[in-house]
Amino acid sequence: MGVKSGPGSDPILTTMLDTALGWARKFSLFPLPYGTACCGIEYMAVVGSRYDVSRFGAEVVRFSPRQSDLLIVAGTISQKMAPVLKRIYDQMLEPKWVISMGVCASSGGFYDNYATLQGIDRIIPVDIYIPGCPPRPEAVLDALIMLMEKIEKGEDLAQRPSRVAQGQLPVIDGEAPSEEATRPRSHVKQH
Amino acid sequence: MTEPRNAGKLLQEKFSYLKEFDLATPFPGFFLPGDNLVEVARYLKEELSFDLLADLSCIDASELERTPRFEVLYNFYSLKERDRLFLKVGVDEAEKKCRVPSLCPLYATANWYEREVWDMFGVRFDGHPYLKRILMYEGFEGHPLRKDYDICHRQPLIPGAD
Numbered sequence: 074m075g076v077k078s079g080p081g082s083d084p085i086l087t088t089m090l091d092t093a094l095g096w097a098r099k100f101s102l103f104p105l106p107y108g109t110a111c112c113g114i115e116y117m118a119v120v121g122s123r124y125d126v127s128r129f130g131a132e133v134v135r136f137s138p139r140q141s142d143l144l145i146v147a148g149t150i151s152q153k154m155a156p157v158l159k160r161i162y163d164q165m166l167e168p169k170w171v172i173s174m175g176v177c178a179s180s181g182g183f184y185d186n187y188a189t190l191q192g193i194d195r196i197i198p199v200d201i202y203i204p205g206c207p208p209r210p211e212a213v214l215d216a217l218i219m220l221m222e223k224i225e226k227g228e229d230l231a232q233r234p235s236r237v238a239q240g241q242l243p244v245i246d247g248e249a250p251s252e253e254a255t256r257p258r259s260h261v262k263q264h
Numbered sequence: 265m266t267e268p269r270n271a272g273k274l275l276q277e278k279f280s281y282l283k284e285f286d287l288a289t290p291f292p293g294f295f296l297p298g299d300n301l302v303e304v305a306r307y308l309k310e311e312l313s314f315d316l317l318a319d320l321s322c323i324d325a326s327e328l329e330r331t332p333r334f335e336v337l338y339n340f341y342s343l344k345e346r347d348r349l350f351l352k353v354g355v356d357e358a359e360k361k362c363r364v365p366s367l368c369p370l371y372a373t374a375n376w377y378e379r380e381v382w383d384m385f386g387v388r389f390d391g392h393p394y395l396k397r398i399l400m401y402e403g404f405e406g407h408p409l410r411k412d413y414d415i416c417h418r419q420p421l422i423p424g425a426d
């Protein structure tokens with residue numbers, strides 16, 4: 074970025090489109106909190122007034138994947154929940170990022186058993202991992218700052234297709250929603 | 265103030281085949297054959313006011329070197345008398361004999377508990393209206409809380425996610 078000004082004219086700001094977009098994006102993240110366990114409670118502390126994630130422009134949590142660009146997976150993901158998480162990720166629009174909060178989401182944590190997915194990176198790509206059980210809010214804010222730096226550079230987005238091609242990221246097939254999922258819900262009985 | 269009743273003693277006087285076991289709790293517990301379960305449970309509910317089936321769980325005793333292999337444990341509570349009582353039914357592991365009569369007709373709470381025990385241990389409950397897995401997903405094979413279920417065995421729903 075630079076500032077140009079000539080005699081008799083207002084100064085103008087020159088920049089590259091990507092840089093401007095990255096700058097705008099990093100300060101207006103719309104997180105989708107995917108809280109499935111105790112880390113979800115800790116995430117609430119991050120959003121609360123004491124740690125106040127709004128200082129970083131990421132306080133407007135959205136519970137719709139279509140309105141969010143940052144998926145924060147906070148909690149244990151069971152094998153049964155894995156297809157749901159994958160579908161939510163698939164429904165989010167590009168550009169999108171994923172933070173894996175806590176050891177459960179990152180690696181299964183101490184739930185090394187029949188029921189638990191051993192890390193969400195087996196089904197979706199992850200940008201930042203936060204260790205801890207649960208991570209302290211400072212760690213979450215730190216991860217957010219790291220992600221903001223990453224977004225500003227914009228490299229990861231440009232690299233993503235080639236990394237998928239090289240097998241470094243899981244292949245996300247955009248499977249079409251099943252007929253059942255798209256059917257209007259009018260047939261559901263009202264109680 | 266009247267003396268608190270002794271439900272365990274009352275029960276044992278009525279059904280002589282009950283064998284007391286030590287539960288390391290202040291509450292009485294009895295072993296009984298599965299065939300007599302409904303009869304005893306009905307007496308508990310209707311005569312001794314044990315109106316709540318507070319819990320129903322199962323033990324795979326294969327590593328405790330006890331026979332039979334499974335022990336289904338019933339935890340009854342009386343809201344009126346504030347009294348608790350346990351029953352235990354031994355269940356053989358042979359496929360055909362791995363079954364217990366269901367308590368669903370007596371206690372509504374038995375419905376989900378029995379589904380859980382079926383899901384985790386593979387003990388069938390005769391007369392259950394809807395004996396389906398409750399926690400694990402459809403297509404899951406085996407019963408994960410059995411001691412012979414390989415602890416490293418994964419059955420992911422998304423192929424390759426194990």
Ligand code: SF4
Nearest residue numbers: 111112175177206207
């Ligand atoms: S990492 Fe720890 S705090 Fe977070 S969901 Fe897992 S068990 Fe709970």
